[in-house]
Each structure stands twice: as structure tokens, then as C-alpha cells.
Amino acid sequence: EAGVTQFPSHSVIEKGQTVTLRCDPISGHDNLYWYRRVMGKEIKFLLHFVKESKQDESGMPNNRFLAERTGGTYSTLKVQPAELEDSGVYFCASSPWTANTGELFFGEGSRLTVL
Amino acid sequence: EDKVVQSPLSLVVHEGDTVTLNCSYEVTNFRSLLWYKQEKKAPTFLFMLTSSGIEKKSGRLSSILDKKELFSILNITATQTGDSAVYLCAVGAGNMLTFGGGTRLMVKP
Numbered sequence: 478e479a480g481v482t483q484f485p486s487h488s489v490i491e492k493g494q495t496v497t498l499r500c501d502p503i504s505g506h507d508n509l510y511w512y513r514r515v516m517g518k519e520i521k522f523l524l525h526f527v528k529e530s531k532q533d534e535s536g537m538p539n540n541r542f543l544a545e546r547t548g549g550t551y552s553t554l555k556v557q558p559a560e561l562e563d564s565g566v567y568f569c570a571s572s573p574w575t576a577n578t579g580e581l582f583f584g585e586g587s588r589l590t591v592l
Numbered sequence: 593e594d595k596v597v598q599s600p601l602s603l604v605v606h607e608g609d610t611v612t613l614n615c616s617y618e619v620t621n622f623r624s625l626l627w628y629k630q631e632k633k634a635p636t637f638l639f640m641l642t643s644s645g646i647e648k649k650s651g652r653l654s655s656i657l658d659k660k661e662l663f664s665i666l667n668i669t670a671t672q673t674g675d676s677a678v679y680l681c682a683v684g685a686g687n688m689l690t691f692g693g694g695t696r697l698m699v700k701p
Contacts, residue, residue: 480634481634510688512689512691518693519596519691519692519693519694520635520680520682520691521691522688522689522690525687525688532687533686533687533688536688568634568635575687578623578624578684579640580626580637580640581637581689582637583628583634583635583636584634585632585633585634586633586634
């Protein structure tokens with residue numbers, strides 16, 4: 478069974494440009510999460526989808542970040558325009574249950590470098 | 593604000609040693625505590641703990657939770673070089689996980 482896949486694995490862009498990260502969850506997992514780890518800090522929650530609906534987006538840093546999950550399958554996270562402080566590793570995770578009742582299955586992350 | 597603190601930040605041991613990793617937390621609406629191992633990229637699940645005092649065990653790894661003192665420990669006995677990784681503690685509350693900063697373990701031959 479395929480795990481959570483993320484694309485691209487690494488993206489290098491200049492400040493002000495746009496980047497779109499993609500996450501393909503494990504098939505059948507209704508819950509999809511985005512997390513982010515910036516240099517030297519903990520992994521932090523960004524948002525949570527249940528199917529195509531945003532259940533909780535309290536961790537999204539500002540309105541330059543837009544996440545979508547059309548059709549309840551894969552998800553995208555767009556950063557527009559990117560700023561230097563957006564650099565970090567963006568993790569996607571999926572699960573058939575919510576985060577406090579069972580493990581989340583993580584992807585390998587998309588590393589974003591903003592120059 | 594929910595907080596998870598792991599110690600030590602990093603640890604270097606030799607093969608065969610036993611290590612204890614610590615995780616303390618302050619969260620509202622605690623539901624579960626999870627341990628993950630991150631070797632290169634994707635964190636991989638080790639344990640989920642919800643009840644105090646019940647040890648979970650998998651091979652050389654074991655973990656226990658103390659909900660009164662708000663901490664958990666992860667023990668690794670007879671360490672091997674393959675145990676080298678960052679170990680992450682995360683607490684489940686609401687619909688999200690709150691992560692600690694991780695403990696980087698290096699096991700030397």
C-alpha cells in the first residue's frame with residue numbers, strides 16, 4: 478500500500494514568488510493534516526481537512542497560505558507571495574481517525590527554501 | 593498555549609547502552625501522547641499512550657505515561673546504530689498534535 482506522498486521534495490524560490498505543494502494521502506483516509514517545521518523549531522500544526530472540508534485552520538500563519546482539498550482526495554498548499562520566513566519543511570499526514578485517537582501517517586515532507 | 597518539552601536535546605551513546613528520553617507536557621484537553629522516530633524524512637509511529645502507568649513495549653523500545661506528573665519516557669535498551677534518529681513526542685488534544693522539539697540520538701559503534 479502506498480504511503481503519504483508529497484511533491485516536490487525540495488523547492489527553491491525567490492521571495493515574492495508562488496509555490497504550490499501537493500500531498501497525496503493514503504487512499505481512504507478522510508483526515509488530512511498539514512504541519513510545518515521551520516529551522517530550529519518544533520513541528521507545528523497548520524490545518525486539518527476532513528474529506529474536502531477544512532475542520533481546523535487555526536495554525537495557518539496568514540492569508541498568504543491557501544490550502545485546498547477538492548474532491549476529498551489530494552491536497553495542495555499554496556504560498557503566495559512567499560517570504561523568507563516561510564522556509565522550512567512542510568509535512569502532510571493522513572489518517573482514518575482524528576489526531577488524538579490514533580497515529581498519523583506522515584509523508585517525507587516538502588522542503589521549501591525562499592531566497 | 594499547549595506546550596511539549598523534550599529532553600535531552602541530543603544524546604550520544606555507544607552500542608549496547610540503554611537510553612531514556614523524556615517528554616513533559618502542558619496541554620488542555622489531553623487525549624493521547626505519541627512517540628515518533630524520524631530517521632531521514634518521514635516520522636514513523638512508535639507508540640500511542642492514553643492511560644497512566646501502562647507500559648507499551650515493542651522489542652527493545654518501551655514507553656510509559658504519567659498523567660499526574662504530565663510526562664512520558666521512552667526507553668531504548670541495548671541500543672544499535674540503527675536507533676540513531678530524532679525521536680519526537682507529540683500530544684493529541686482537540687484534532688491536532690502538538691510536537692516537542694525532538695531528541696536527536698546518535699548511537700556509535
